[in-house]
Amino acid sequence: MKKWRLSLRLFPLFAIALLLSGCGKEGLSTLIPMGTVAKEQADLMLFSLLIMVLVMVVVIVLFTYAIIKFRKKRGQEDFIPKQVEGNAKLELLWTIIPIILLIILAVPTISKTFAHSDTHVAKGDDVIKVKVTGHQYWWEFEYPDQKIKTAQDLVIPTGKKVVVELTSKDVIHAFWVPALAGKIDANPGQTTSLWLDADKEGTYKGRCAELCGSSHALMYFNVKAVSPDEFKQWSKDMKDGPSAPTTASAKKGEQIFKNNCMSCHAVGEKGGQTAPNLSNFADRENIAGFKEHNKKNLKAWIKNPGKIKPGAEMPSFEDELSDDQINALADYLFSLSVKK
Structure with a gap:
């Protein structure tokens, strides 16, 4: 009885924790997509969630039906219902249905995964190329076409595709901007790539999503989406460099x-x-x-x-x-x- 009382007292805390687990900082949520890739990935998550909910509903309905229909009744203590073990039709049914559901889920997932990793998405002025290098514990961003190198704040224009080429100088890191695109590893000695874009201007939070050392949890960066005109001006100002100190x-x-x-x-x-x-x-x-x-x-x-x-x-x-x-x-x- 005491255990039940303790559980009831702790229930509100569990409920609050569950609610807070779905909360995220502004610009740091996969459930608030702000780019093409992120939206398609969010759609895939919702699609898979719907399939799981459908399976749960069917299982709960069948389970409830079985409990009610085959519950022990008075006068039937020794009654044994019809046994169905070895029923070929039932075994085929609960084998084929999961396979069909997996195929339904796998086709769009594989298709979108390949599409999101295809960096031949645009040419010329329609794409911004960025070389990203992970360090312990900071991010380096190089724009080869603009001949710019910076760190921590990745500046991109809205409405344009950004092709990101990743590598690492030391250990394995993972580049992840939840509101704009899925994560991908940055491996030392190798180059991986993805593309992303941003619909609206704003600052989107990025994280390293691969345990890379004692300050892995502090390896943050920002993606600042600005208008195309502002990006052009920023590129020019970066090439010109900062003004000389005056004080x-x-x-x-x-x-x-x-x-x-x-x-x-x-x-x-x-x-x-x-x-x-x-x-x-x-x-x-x-x-x-x-x-x-x-x-x-x-x-x-x-x-x-x-x-x-x-x-x-x-x-x-x-x-x-x-x-x-x-x-x-x-x-x-x-x-x-x-x-x-």
């Missing part, structure tokens, strides 16, 4: 950056290629891919990256730079904007 603190920070950071990070085409390109750092959505984009978080990141994102390869500067130097470096990085 004394930012100028001081530029020199600190050149002395301490440029062997790994690049601004424009100048600098190293082993860490994120920072040409448009001030225009990004987040610090370290997931923290709120402000100077407080940036300074904490510079001081001790491993504390914020365990396993990050960026070294700590807590003992290398003074607070004044870190402040100046933060001022410089927040001056790196390509917006005119």
Whole structure:
């Protein structure tokens, strides 16, 4: 009796947990598709769900019918109903029906899977090509036709197909933008590909969907869908690069950056290629891919990256730079904007 009472008390908690499990952040839900691929994948999920619901209804109806019809009645304690084991018709029936259902589900699934992996979807100006490289624990985005390289924020034009070619510099990662397309692995030494598009302007959340280390859960990125005209302007501004720093603190920070950071990070085409390109750092959505984009978080990141994102390869500067130097470096990085 006590167990039943405990179960009843816990039931509301289970119900709340079930409801919340269906909740997702804005731009991070497969159930709110915002592109062609995502919509077709959502349709497949709903289609398979309908088949499962249909099977459940049939099973529940038959189970309920059997319980009511063949329940033990008074005066029939020794009654044995007709036995049907070895009935060839029944065995064929419950074998053939699942096969038919699997075929009905498999045909559109296989068809759409091949279609979504076919990157020969458009040519010329109708397609944007992006090379994506996964790192522990950040994403690098290169636009070969526009000759642009950036990180963390993937900018795409609305209404155009985007062909994404993926690889990895270290371990296996997985590129996933739930609102725009399904996930695909990024493997070291190999290239995989998919295509996606966005119907509306906005920021869509991306995630690494393959366990890749201690900060796998923090390997976020954003896909920013803008109008075609805005994308053209952004491409031009990225090639032009950020304006020179104007304040004394930012100028001081530029020199600190050149002395301490440029062997790994690049601004424009100048600098190293082993860490994120920072040409448009001030225009990004987040610090370290997931923290709120402000100077407080940036300074904490510079001081001790491993504390914020365990396993990050960026070294700590807590003992290398003074607070004044870190402040100046933060001022410089927040001056790196390509917006005119």
